[in-house]
Amino acid sequence: MGRKLNYIDYLVVISCISVVLLHANGVFWRHPAGRLWITSSLIECIFYFAVPIFFMISGATLMNYRTRYNSKEYLIKRIRRTLIPYLFWSCFAALLFLTFNKYGQIFSLDSVRGFDYSVIVSLIINIINNKFMGVYWFFLPLFVCYLSIIILSNFSKNYKILYFIAIWIFIAQFVLPFCANLFQLKINPVLTSSPMGSGFVLFVILGWILSKNQISNKYKLIFYLLGVISFFLRFTSLMLSPEFPAPINRLFSGYLNITTVFYSVAIFILVKDVSPLIENLINTISRKNIALGNMILSGLVTIRDCSLGIYLLHAYFTSKLVPFLGVNTSSIYYRIFGALLIVCVCCILTLVIKKIPFLRHTV
DSSP: OOOOOOHHHHHHHHHHHHHHHHHHTGGGGGOOOHHHHHHHHHHHHHTTTHHHHHHHHHHHHHTTGGGTSOHHHHHHHHIIIIIHHHHHHHHHHHHHHHHTTTTTTTTOHHHHHTTOHHHHHHHHHHHHTTSSOGGGGGHHHHHHHHHHHHHHGGGTTOHHHHHHHHHHHHIIIIIHHHHHHHHTOOOOGGGGOOTTSOTTHHHHHHHHHHHHSOOOHHHHHHHHHHHHHHHHHHHHHHHTSOOTTSOOOOTTOSSSSHHHHHHHHHHHHHHHHHHHHHHHHHHHHHHHOHHHHHHHHHHHHHHHHTHHHHHHHHHIIIIIIHHHTTOOTTOHHIIIIIHHHHHHHHHHHHHHHHHSTTTGGGO
């Protein structure tokens, strides 16, 4: 077949699809009752690894950038790959909101035409704070991680230092806040500061370590067990949440949560382990039906190559177009099959945008 995929490619594809499934499952945040609460909580818990895995992929693929190019080129590549698309689509979202006057008198077109500088400043601040497209929050900690990698890459082969930094971040920004939440304690914020400024950097370090080291079967089993326990802790806590209007139980929720770390690490290790089996399965299918095998492989490659575009575009469907069309977003068919359809549509749109000269660098 010529083309081959590795476990990083599979992680990109799985995480990309998972993000869309999470956002199509927005009914979860309305805290419904009965079976709808069970199914929405299951989807939320199963696919919650998506964002941490993306940070881990960044660590696995970028921590050794110095072997390929210098820091200046690294920054230029990151700006072209993520900052420009982020700014473009954030401005597009702002323009969309302004056009439909979603912010009323605060961000009215009349104010902009009148050159009200306070409105312009507020507009810029709200773009930076992702007020127009909330799912773009992901890019801000990603940029922090990119800058942190410039420092961390100097220690890419010094695992003792990386372990020390990882443990420091884990205790300061995961364990201490969790204990404070569990026991209703107030902790001095100085104690919860980390050397790199963002708890998401932990996922970057873990991605690099897990990608470069072979883990023994004993430790794999331990991580799998911790991952399963973490999943059930979060799901159980959600099932024990008081009914609406009481708030959702967030003890085991949040990306900077102990359970999220263990669950995401388990998924990373699992996909790395089963990737040869996936490759063998695709090869077996290709030997029996080469057209089907090529179609599956091409589909995976296309989603991988369009993953950024899918992330940037899908929210216009899940949060804008679908509600506008009156689609029943509580339906399990929409939350699963509708989400997969959105992935396909966004993939096609990304391929089209890539063909437009002045827009191809925005996805």
